[in-house]
Amino acid sequence: MLWLDLHCPDLALEVFAGLPAGAAAAVAEPDGGREILVACNAAARTGGLSPGMTRSAAEVRVPALRCPRRDPEAERAALERLAAACLRFSDHVTLEPPLDVLLEVGGSRRLFGGLDPLLGEVATLLGTLEREACLGLAPTPAAARLLARAGGGRIETMGTLKAGLAPLPWTALEPGPGEAGRLAGWGLATLGDCFALPRAGLVQRLGAAFVDRLDRLLGRTAETLPRYEPPGRFHGLLPLPAEATELELPLVALERLAAELEAWLRARDAGIQRFAVDLHPPRGPRTSVHVGLATPAREATHLVRLARERLERVALPAAIVAVGLRSHRPARYLPPPADFWYDAGAEPPERLLERLRARLGFEAVHGLAMQADHRPERAWDRGAPGAAPAYEPSWAPPRPLWLLSRPAALALDDRGRPQCRGTLELVDGPERIETGWWDGDDVERDYFVARSPDGMTLWVYRERRVPRTWYVHGLFG
Amino acid sequence: MSATGPGLDPALARLLSRGDIWRGHGSEAHGDGEPTGFAALDTRLPAGGWPRGALTELLPERSGIGELRLLMPILARLSRGARWVAWIDPPYVPYAAGLYAGGVDLAHMLVVHPRDGRERLWALEQALGSGTCAAVLGWPGRLDGTAARRLQLAAEQGGCLGFLFREPAARDTPAHTALRLALVPERGGLTVEALKQRGGRPGARLHLPAMELFGGGRHDPALSAGTG
Numbered sequence: 079m080l081w082l083d084l085h086c087p088d089l090a091l092e093v094f095a096g097l098p099a100g101a102a103a104a105v106a107e108p109d110g111g112r113e114i115l116v117a118c119n120a121a122a123r124t125g126g127l128s129p130g131m132t133r134s135a136a137e138v139r140v141p142a143l144r145c146p147r148r149d150p151e152a153e154r155a156a157l158e159r160l161a162a163a164c165l166r167f168s169d170h171v172t173l174e175p176p177l178d179v180l181l182e183v184g185g186s187r188r189l190f191g192g193l194d195p196l197l198g199e200v201a202t203l204l205g206t207l208e209r210e211a212c213l214g215l216a217p218t219p220a221a222a223r224l225l226a227r228a229g230g231g232r233i234e235t236m237g238t239l240k241a242g243l244a245p246l247p248w249t250a251l252e253p254g255p256g257e258a259g260r261l262a263g264w265g266l267a268t269l270g271d272c273f274a275l276p277r278a279g280l281v282q283r284l285g286a287a288f289v290d291r292l293d294r295l296l297g298r299t300a301e302t303l304p305r306y307e308p309p310g311r312f313h314g315l316l317p318l319p320a321e322a323t324e325l326e327l328p329l330v331a332l333e334r335l336a337a338e339l340e341a342w343l344r345a346r347d348a349g350i351q352r353f354a355v356d357l358h359p360p361r362g363p364r365t366s367v368h369v370g371l372a373t374p375a376r377e378a379t380h381l382v383r384l385a386r387e388r389l390e391r392v393a394l395p396a397a398i399v400a401v402g403l404r405s406h407r408p409a410r411y412l413p414p415p416a417d418f419w420y421d422a423g424a425e426p427p428e429r430l431l432e433r434l435r436a437r438l439g440f441e442a443v444h445g446l447a448m449q450a451d452h453r454p455e456r457a458w459d460r461g462a463p464g465a466a467p468a469y470e471p472s473w474a475p476p477r478p479l480w481l482l483s484r485p486a487a488l489a490l491d492d493r494g495r496p497q498c499r500g501t502l503e504l505v506d507g508p509e510r511i512e513t514g515w516w517d518g519d520d521v522e523r524d525y526f527v528a529r530s531p532d533g534m535t536l537w538v539y540r541e542r543r544v545p546r547t548w549y550v551h552g553l554f555g
Numbered sequence: 556m557s558a559t560g561p562g563l564d565p566a567l568a569r570l571l572s573r574g575d576i577w578r579g580h581g582s583e584a585h586g587d588g589e590p591t592g593f594a595a596l597d598t599r600l601p602a603g604g605w606p607r608g609a610l611t612e613l614l615p616e617r618s619g620i621g622e623l624r625l626l627m628p629i630l631a632r633l634s635r636g637a638r639w640v641a642w643i644d645p646p647y648v649p650y651a652a653g654l655y656a657g658g659v660d661l662a663h664m665l666v667v668h669p670r671d672g673r674e675r676l677w678a679l680e681q682a683l684g685s686g687t688c689a690a691v692l693g694w695p696g697r698l699d700g701t702a703a704r705r706l707q708l709a710a711e712q713g714g715c716l717g718f719l720f721r722e723p724a725a726r727d728t729p730a731h732t733a734l735r736l737a738l739v740p741e742r743g744g745l746t747v748e749a750l751k752q753r754g755g756r757p758g759a760r761l762h763l764p765a766m767e768l769f770g771g772g773r774h775d776p777a778l779s780a781g782t783g
Contacts, residue, residue: 426687430685438678442668442669443665443667446654463639463664463665464662475656479649480647533740535743553647554621555647
């Protein structure tokens with residue numbers, strides 16, 4: 079067994095999407111009557127701030143400090159989403175709130191071609207999700223956890239475990255105040271010093287619980303860890319660092335959520351065909367837009383682009399304090415077919431279709447298909463773009479390229495010939511179309527190809543029923 | 556300037572007018588165009604065909620005089636490839652039966668109906684720039700220089716043949732496109748006049764007789780015989 083612990087020290091900050099990277103930011107938590115900083119970004123630390131400081135003191139030092147209130151629910155949800163995304167590396171992932179995710183990678187390292195490629199993938203995932211994490215790798219979960227919390231470390235085998243942990247200070251065990259007092263009083267400095275003491279004496283003086291912790295560290299006591307079971311649907315919610323009245327900040331949050339959704343979908347080798355974006359006002363009901371896709375997709379940039387087209391067209395709440403992203407049931411994902419015609423990075427055609435539909439509406443974009451009907455107006459239909467034809471006639475009579483959506487009646491000249499920009503010359507025909515008696519919409523027409531004096535080639539017909547009106551039905555264009 | 560000089564062996568001439576043959580001398584005949592399907596037209600176009608990754612403006616005297624016929628060979632060919640053909644705001648219903656008779660594979664057609672001018676330009680830009688359309692046919696209506704340049708850029712980016720159908724009055728506006736052709740019906744066929752061509756001189760005229768214009772396609776004899 080080999081365990082990897084991801085420790086996210088800045089999670090409290092990271093759940094607030096859209097905090098400007100260069101400006102000082104911190105997250106505060108109420109503690110009695112005051113508010114205490116629990117996390118600071120690099121700019122805030124440069125300004126002399128550190129966790130544990132009161133908010134009022136911090137704001138004296140850095141007046142421009144952005145300091146939202148800690149959101150434990152968002153942190154928990156963010157950690158769960160990280161755990162869900164990690165399921166692509168291992169089928170044994172454990173959620174360790176508040177800041178850790180632990181996974182067994184001994185079984186899957188070969189799948190990734192070794193430990194280093196696997197860790198590289200983990201780093202890529204963290205980068206995509208914009209998460210900072212310290213990585214601890216060790217043969218026991220407790221040691222992996224301890225290494226990660228100590229800032230990161232890597233011990234690959236049981237044989238080197240004890241020696242590898244020995245130089246670390248025992249404070250890494252995070253002992254209680256009583257235990258710490260004794261360890262300090264005995265003049266101990268490192269974990270190695272603790273390992274060297276006689277076990278019976280340690281149990282007597284520090285209690286079985288402390289010794290048990292050392293045992294777990296070295297694998298003398300096995301730990302059973304619950305497997306994280308991901309929810310069947312993705313639901314992410316990110317609070318915004320400040321109330322937003324425009325889309326800019328919510329879109330930053332949405333990009334972050336979409337990256338998480340993509341990782342979540344990749345972990346289960348799936349895509350989605352429907353998702354919803356929620357804009358939460360400070361109070362009252364949320365505004366949601368629902369986005370549908372032609373084929374299951376999971377590329378974050380595409381999902382954001384689709385959602386953006388929709389969001390730009392809805393009435394935004396007066397103020398937005400949080401953004402949510404909810405997936406429908408995941409669907410089977412088929413990667414776009416490889417085709418020499420496309421660049422490697424070119425998007426599949428369905429993406430264009432979805433973008434157009436997201437902005438113009440579903441009905442505004444369609445394909446073309448033939449129908450098995452002799453009535454010209456019913457011989458075609460709006461097909462699904464990209465769909466294989468359901469019907470293909472074996473013989474195609476000459477037909478115009480343009481059809482008028484409704485035939486237009488033609489006037490006659492004094493000799494009874496049809497007129498359109500002058501008297502028409504009939505150059506081909508008649509082609510008799512007489513059909514449709516079964517559905518009551520029957521037609522009896524003689525079609526001709528006609529030429530107008532000014533050079534248009536028209537498709538005209540004469541009703542065979544009185545009053546034998548002439549109509550123009552199409553243009554040869 | 557013709558891509559194929561006089562007296563050349565026809566097979567050699569055909570080879571030289573192919574899009575993937577680059578000729579060192581005579582920079583006008585750089586020939587990276589898509590063959591139009593009309594040999595006489597190909598030899599008169601500086602690119603040796605429809606300019607690829609660029610916009611072509613077609614200015615028919617009126618709609619319905621054969622301007623779409625001019626594109627049937629290229630549409631029939633491109634529609635059988637992997638990429639799509641988008642129709643942005645066509646003035647009438649592109650008739651599936653007519654396109655099918657002309658040899659077009661309908662599975663790759665995408666018809667888009669924007670509601671206003673802004674949406675129209677947006678949809679054009681999306682389709683041209685996406686890389687997923689082999690050809691885009693657009694009826695842009697009014698088009699200022701900025702919009703035309705944006706569309707031209709999108710066509711370059713998407714590596715797509717863009718055809719913009721415009722009013723005859725547009726002939727007097729500055730062209731930001733690779734090619735601008737005026738189309739006039741004449742003797743049942745179509746006279747094509749190059750108003751602007753990148754890499755070539757304007758003013759060239761060519762008559763495409765009806766036989767040629769209405770020929771081709773899946774089963775053509777009746778129509779071409781009747782209208783010829």
